[in-house]
Amino acid sequence: MPGKMIKLTCPVCGEPYEKNAYEHKRNVSLGRTSVCSRTCHASYMNQTETKLKQNREMLAERNAHQYREDNPNWKGGISAKSHPLKPLPEPKPDEPEDEKKGG
Numbered sequence: 001m002p003g004k005m006i007k008l009t010c011p012v013c014g015e016p017y018e019k020n021a022y023e024h025k026r027n028v029s030l031g032r033t034s035v036c037s038r039t040c041h042a043s044y045m046n047q048t049e050t051k052l053k054q055n056r057e058m059l060a061e062r063n064a065h066q067y068r069e070d071n072p073n074w075k076g077g078i079s080a081k082s083h084p085l086k087p088l089p090e091p092k093p094d095e096p097e098d099e100k101k102g103g
Contacts, residue, residue: 010036012044 004021017036027034035041045051068074 008034010040012040
């Protein structure tokens with residue numbers, strides 16, 4: 001015997017769906033988001049801040065050996081823009097101002 005069903009709108013795709021009231025109440029109390037399907041749940045989970053942080057860390061670790069001097073194609077110098085996963089290096093305090101600009 002199913003419990004009371006309530007009508008909800010999926011926060012991912014915007015489609016209306018029905019869910020057992022008990023399940024929805026339990027999800028809310030646990031801080032979870034109710035969605036209409038497994039597909040929407042996967043989309044929602046892949047867009048959370050935790051997942052984005054995990055992806056940035058994984059990419060930074062995987063590509064760490066390909067930055068600047070470690071990359072065989074590197075010609076020297078620093079571009080105005082840095083890769084979003086790796087910040088620009090801080091200039092050394094004892095370098096003269098003209099050496100910081102590369103010449």
